[in-house]
Amino acid sequence: MxxxxxxxxxxxxxxxxxxxxxxxxxxxxxxxxxxxxxxxVRELYENLGKPRGAIIVGDKSVAFSEKSNDLYTYQRKYSEPDLYSTITGYFSVVTPAEKGIEAALNEELNGDSDAQWFSRFQNLLKDAPSGGSVVTTIDPDVQKAAYDALGNRKGAAIAIEPSTGKILAMVSKPTYDPNLLATHSEKEAAENYQKFAQGAGSSPLYNKTLAGLYAPGSIFKIITSSAAIESGKFNSNTEVDAPNSYTLPGTSVEIYNANNKSCSGTGKQSLSDALKVSCNTAFAKIGVELGATALINQAKAFGFGSEILVAGDSDTRAPMKAISSDLLTESRSPDKVALASFGQGEDLITPLQAAMLSAGIANGGTVMQPYLVDKVLDSDANEVMRTSPSVFSQAVSKETANQVRDMMVSVSDANGTAPSMRINGIDVAVKTGTAEANVQGTLNFWVTAFAPAADPKIAVAVFLEDANPLSNPDAEIVSVAREMFLARLK
Amino acid sequence: MTEVQVEQAKHRYKLPKILGTKRKTELVLLAVALALTITANMLVSMRLFREITPEAITISLAMIGVAALTHIAIRLFVPDASQVIFPIVLLLNGIGLAMIYQVDSANNGSGVNIRQVVWTCVACVLAICVMFLVKNQRMLRKYMYIFMLIGIVLLFLPLVPPFGTLVNGAQVWIHIGPLSMQPAEFAKIFLAIFFAAYLDERKATLSLAGPKIMMIQFPRLRDFAPLAIVLAAAVGILVFQRDLGTSLLFFGQFLAMLYVSTRRFSWVAIGLGLFTVAVFVSVNIFEHVAARFQIWLDPFNPEVYARAFGGSGQLLQGLFGLSSGGLLGVGFGGGYPQLTPFADSDFIFTSLGEVLGLQGIIALLLLYLILVAKGMHMAMIAKDGFTKLLASGLAFSIVLQVFVVAGGVMRVIPLTGLTLPFMAKGGTSLCANWIIMALLLVISNRCRSANKAEALTKNAQTIAQPPLVIPRTSLKTTHSPSSFRTLSLKTSHTLHLRIPHLMRNLEMEENANEHLTQQMSVRHREGAARTPNQLLIRVKRSFAFSYSLLINKLLIKPLSLLITHYSLLINKLLITHYSLLINKLLITHYSLLIKQGVAS
Known part of the structure; x- marks a missing residue:
């Protein structure tokens, strides 16, 4: 056998x-x-089972892990939850992080990224391996100013350092308390998540600065002005037609200026004055003269049509990036071009993109890549990664940028649209905008501005959503931008 | 050597030496197994509770007790049995206990681990009883028909209404009062004994040649009855008890033994063919069998995953567990094995994979392989057909169980309800497998004591007959056709470097056996040469010889290599665990010290 x-x-x-x-x-x-x-779900448990690195703003940890005596071992905490929720996002036991830096830099916070291999190796010898910390570019003063000034209004505010692209503030209102999602009670966390996630675009989880697309209104006139000067046919002093009404080419639709006012007594004014009083008819005519292609190219040079990554890697599960702003995607007929030229019709813009318009002009036409993460530290506070400023695009020539800058400074003159923007002794370049909102009887308001005009330190975009025109939103939104400037320039 | 001396040698060998040096290898291996077990349990307790818990101490003490008791019983009742079998069983059992302890603690502890420790003690006592009662395995064949009856009753008991209940879609449990058991676990032992006795009796008839169809020699049609009955029983289990695993286990065990006894591969082909058809038909007819197959084939399908009862979630969680273990594992007390449902019973294999990693899984599988190889070795050296069949049948039942369980959770085959021998939570399974161990020890004791005595006699005779003596030095290098011999030599050679004086004893035994086989083959060849001019027979013989050489080269060599590596792996496991434990201990103590220092 x-x-x-x-x-x-x-x-x-x-x-x-x-x-x-x-x-x-x-x-x-x-x-x-x-x-x-x-x-x-093991990865989630593993991540919850070790101390995750902190998210640092200024010199404070705004998100950090604390020892807890339960199954998950560590509890994620947020020290100033509402103020920074737009930036930090949340880290929850019920659903994987998909918002903010918690999601975009998940690997770094866990200590799993490629750059951290050496600290991982060192961690083998320690009792509790821990992740790396993320230092943000946020200026806590500007952030606080924006947060407080926006108050209970719906909207967003974002600030960029023009010369580098560092994001100095990022607020999307309403905000939420990420601690309520980080709780280890799965039931509570799930309930809170359900509550927060309601209402898509009005949900506090929705980051309006990156994910919200809105009609830009008159702030688009910065792009039309830039395209006009870049074309060589115009400069800031060129006399342009500024009629009281304008019939859109090929249609019988007539457009007027805001509140039916006339832009100038003569029906003509300089390009600079057209921007100063935000003359719709004048820009509609300029836009038609320039043509769709010139407008689109100018908008793209500022960043329209591309997603803008502000934190994380596009390979990661949920990088923080702005969706692309759109212009004339459906039709290029002259009537649509005319509408688009003063920010109506098919244009849609994110608050980040709006801030990049100002930042680009402020930086002599060079738009810097906006970024939110300054550096990543390992658990022993050694630097493992640092973001260096990079050029996003050359939107306009320096000469054009200077002309547009001066035009924008004139907007804060006594007879411009934003005289209250002025700060003693400092020239402020600004453009306001108003556009139709989703809710009947309300309007969306915009401001994009930078200061000081001579040596720009900060560029901002503020957006008020569904604001009641009777509650004087023009003044309110300008004051938000002004507070942010004061916080940065003090 | 004179006749008297030979007699003396024989006599000396048969004397049981309770405190002698004969079972030192077992002692050393037991110490290693206990060290690993205790380390594993302490690691679980340290990492989960940050202290040495009473449970961990209870488990450790109980295992030391079990080891001591069984070792003494082995010295008393089966002194010549293989020294490797029990330490392997103890190690598997101990590692299983640590795993159960971890999963149970993570699930907020219901004392499952302590119950399992009690079961281990019960199993140990049962095994000792078997060693005591069954002096000679051949006595078992007297009761073959009684065993058959008991086996069949046990097998189908779960279907009888007052006892049987449906658990997790399979009806394999019976409940008597507070106790619940899986009688199939015991049925496999009784049926193995019956099959061995029956097949040994009938092998002559069963291997008679029947019609030849397409190059295959089929058995006679009238001999199909036993196969048909076992097949029907296997399909009955599959359909009524809804348990593919048990069905596969019985049928596989029977087919293997049928093949061994009759030498007819056609039996296996027919049996497998019919079984495949039966499985295929039941997949198409019975929804619960079909569901199991779907889970196997398409576990990532959201629809299959989300199925309310019996979705693929469990299987996937198991796979995720294995993957998170990776190559080196997360160590005892780490990871999240409790995320998988039944992580301490049906899915203990994936829990172990997560904790010990690929290296640990391979080491565990190799432990099973060594256990089984010992069984097959016994089957080879046994003198009578019944013992050969019983040893191979029992060994093969372990193989099948390991394969079906590990294969099930790793998606090699559909998931079944079998348990991993010696490791999974469950008293019945533990007792049954310890009894199998006891039977293997009894068989091993018989075969080896018989062989040793014979070898000594032969050895004495060869000294008297110089021409047949093979020089001792050449022994180690000679390739013996007897397969497991070379392997044992290799192993002992490797271990030799580590624990020389302990292994010398074992090597002497092996050498004695080596001598015997060498002589036998030499004589055999001489006999063949003397057979007058039957060319055909010579050609056949040379084929047989080259075949065995081939098997030796292709199979036994790698196997022996594997086993050599196993010892290295075990070594590594030990070191890893110890270093982890020491690390943990040191760090905990230091951090405590520092904390106290800061506080004061």
Whole structure:
């Protein structure tokens, strides 16, 4: 019988080899795929089981992990939850992080990123391996000023340092308390999430500065002005037609200026004055003269049509990025071009993009890539990654930028649209805008501005959503921008 | 050597030496197994509770007790049995206990681990009883028909209404009062004994040649009855008890033994063919079987995953567990094995994979492989057909169980309700497998004591007959056709470097056996040469010889290599765990010290 035993032994060995093979496949080759599987909750548990790095603003940790005596070992805490919720996002036991820096820099906070291999190695020798910390570019004073000035209004505010692209403030109202999502009570966390997630675009989880697309209104006139001067046919002093009404080419639709006012007594004014009083008819005519292509190209040079990454890597699960602002995507007929030229019709813009208009002009036409993460530190506070400023695009020539800058400064003159923007001794470049809102009887308001005009330190965009025109939103929105400037320039 | 001396040698060998040096290897291996077990349990307790818990101490003390008790019983009742079998069982059991302890603690502890420790003690006592009662495995064949009856009753008991209940879609449990058990676990032992006795009796008839169809020699049609009955029983289990695992286990065990006893591969082909057809048909007819297959084939399908009862979630969680273990594992007390449902019973394999990693899984599988190889070795050296069949049947049942369980959770085959021998939570399974261990020890004791005595006699005779003596030095390098011999030699050679004086004893035994086989084969060859001019027979013989050489080269060599590596792996496991434990201990103590320092 020993012959049969040998064959049986061969079969037994074969069976074990099959098991070895499958074990090797599952525990070595298939590991990345299995780890990435959406049903795999182990990664979440692992992440919750070790101290996650902090998110640092200025010199304070606004999100950090604390030891907890339960299954998850560590509790995520947010020290100034509402003030920074737009930036931090949340880290929850019920749903993987998908908002803010918590999501975009998940690997770095966990200590899993490629750059942290050495600290990972060192962590092997420690009791509790911990993740790296993320230092943001946020200026806590500007952030606080924007947060307080916006108050209970719906809207957004964002500030950029023009020369580098550092994001100095990012507020989207309403805000939420991420601590309520980070709670280890799965039931509470799920309930709170349900509550926060309601209402899509009006949900506090919705970051309006990056994800919100709104009609830009008159702030688009910065782009039309830039395109006009870049074309060589105009400069800031060029006399342009500024009629009281204008019939859109090819249609019988007549457009008027805001509140049916006339832009100038003569029906003509300089390009600079047209921007100063925000003359719709004048810009509609300029836009038609320039043509769709010139307008679109100018808008793209400022960043329209591309997603703008502000934190994380586009390979990560949920990088922080602004969706692309749109212009004339459906039709390029002259009537639509005329509408688009003063920010109506098909134009849509994100608050980040609105801030980049000012930042680009402020930086001599060079738009810097906006970014939110200054550096990543490992658990021993050694720097493992630092973002260096980079050029996003050359939107206009320096000469054009200077002309547009001067035009924008004139807007804060006594007879401009934003005289209250002025700060003693400092020239402020600004453009306001108003556009139709989703809610009947309300309007969306915009301001994009930078200061000081001579040596810009801060560029902002403020957006008020569904504001009641009777509650004097023009003044309110300008005061938000002004507070942010004062906080930065003090 | 004179006749008297030979007699003396024989006599000396048969004397049980309770405190002698004969089972030192077992002691050393037991110490290693206990060290690993205790370390694993302490790690769980340290990492989950930050202290040494009473449970961890209870488990450790109980395992030391079990090891001591069984070791003494082995010295008393089966002194010549293989020294490797029990330490392997103890190690598997101990690692299983640590795993159960971890999963149970993570699920807020319901004392499952302590119940399992009690079961281990019960199983140990049962095994000792078997060693005591069954002096000679051959006595078992007297009761073959009684065993058959008991086996069948046990197998189908769960279907009888007052006892049986449906648990997790399979009806394999019975409940008597507060106790619940899986009688199939015991049925497999009784049926293995019955199959061995029956097949040994009938092998002559069963291997008679029947019609030849397409190059395959089929058995006679009238001999199909036993196969048909077992097949029907297996399909009955599959359909009524809804348990593919048990069904596969019985049928596989029977087929293997049928093949071994009759030498007819056609039996296996027919059996497998019919079983495949039966499975295929039941997949198409019965929804619960079909569901299991769907989970196997398409677990990532959201529809299959989300199925309210019996979705693929469990299987996937198991796979995720394995993947998070990776190559080295997260160590005992780490990871999240409790996320997988039944992480301490049906899915203990994936829990172990998460904790020990690929290296640990391979080491565990190799432990099973060594256990099984010992069983097959016994089957080879046994003298009578019944013992050969019983040893191989029991060994193969372990293989099948490991394959079906590990294969099930790793998606090699559909998931079944079998348990991992010696490791999974569950008293019945533990007791049944310890009894199998006891039977293997009894068989091993018989075979080896018989062989040793014979070898000594032969050895004495060869000294008297110089021409047949093979020089001792050449022994180690000679390739013996007897397969597991080379392997044991290799292993002992490797271990030799580590614990020389302990292994010398073992090597002497092996050498004695080596001598015996060498002589036998030499004689055999001489006999063949003397057979007058039957060319065909010579050609056949040379084929057989080259075949065995091939098997030796292709199979046994790699196997022996694997086993050599296993010892290295075990070594590594030990070191990893110890260093982790020491690290943990040191860090905990230091951090406590620092905290106290800061506080004061």
């Amino acid at each position: 020993n012959k049969q035993f040998r064959k049986l032994s061969a079969l037994i060995l074969a069976m074990f080899v099959v098991l070895f093979g499958f074990a090797t496949y599952l525990q070595f080759f298939d590991v990345p795929a299995l780890r990435a599987n959406k049903y795999n």
